[in-house]
Amino acid sequence: MGLYSRNDWILNSFFHPLSTREVLEKVEQKIKDHLKRLLPHTPPIILLDLDSTLYEVGHRTLAIMKEWNQAPRTQLSIQPTLDRVTLEHIGYSLADMAHKLGLKPDHPETHHALKELKSFWGDRFFTNDYLPHDKPYPGAAEYTQGLFELGAHLVYLTGREESKMHKVTVKNLKRDNFPWCEKRTILVMKPSVSIQDVVHKQNVKSLINKTGTLIASFENEPVNIMALSKVFPEAMHIFMDTVYSDNPTEAGNNLFRINSFKKEESFS
Numbered sequence: 001m002g003l004y005s006r007n008d009w010i011l012n013s014f015f016h017p018l019s020t021r022e023v024l025e026k027v028e029q030k031i032k033d034h035l036k037r038l039l040p041h042t043p044p045i046i047l048l049d050l051d052s053t054l055y056e057v058g059h060r061t062l063a064i065m066k067e068w069n070q071a072p073r074t075q076l077s078i079q080p081t082l083d084r085v086t087l088e089h090i091g092y093s094l095a096d097m098a099h100k101l102g103l104k105p106d107h108p109e110t111h112h113a114l115k116e117l118k119s120f121w122g123d124r125f126f127t128n129d130y131l132p133h134d135k136p137y138p139g140a141a142e143y144t145q146g147l148f149e150l151g152a153h154l155v156y157l158t159g160r161e162e163s164k165m166h167k168v169t170v171k172n173l174k175r176d177n178f179p180w181c182e183k184r185t186i187l188v189m190k191p192s193v194s195i196q197d198v199v200h201k202q203n204v205k206s207l208i209n210k211t212g213t214l215i216a217s218f219e220n221e222p223v224n225i226m227a228l229s230k231v232f233p234e235a236m237h238i239f240m241d242t243v244y245s246d247n248p249t250e251a252g253n254n255l256f257r258i259n260s261f262k263k264e265e266s267f268s
Ligand SMILES: [Mg+2]
Pocket: 049, 050, 051, 052, 053, 219, 220, 221
């Protein structure tokens, strides 16, 4: 079985040929259908990833990068280039950003600067302190609120580490008007950094099975969506096509794909 990454994964996977609007409405319909069957002990559940699914985290990286670039100790020849970085240059990783900027990572000074920046970024990105920079994708909160109002239970399932990021994760969800209610929303964070994201995501199985029936998951990371689709073969798995790692995974054959939470937007 072949393993594919990024665009090759998309090209080799099967996504139902539906527009963004049709996918988003299908999830709503499935919630309604489930509730019509009057199964109060198995409420419909929606799994929602946070980073690069509900939230545009490029703003977080941008703020960290600007901070690093402004410090006097980093007077390097790449500074003028980094000065002009905008959100559009921020991909999944700093390596993506360097590529988009046309930087030459093999050049010794650039190599050194990027290494220093990466370490600076790594010390900050995964902390409460920089989470306030995150912004939800347009329509994400409204759509999620709609699912909640239909009667769905929401599980925010994130690879963010609980001890370092819980406080502002909750604060942001409330700030940005995502549903937050003791009885019908749960935030599942990583208890330890040593657990792989994909394992952490698979581990939600027991919680879901105890709580109700998984209707759909929303996720931007190919490896995670493939893992979830195996754990919950009956549910819809929706790939949020934003940014994602180049970690390879096998091709999917029963997936959905969106690039927005706004129903009027579709793939061109
Ligand atoms: Mg994500």
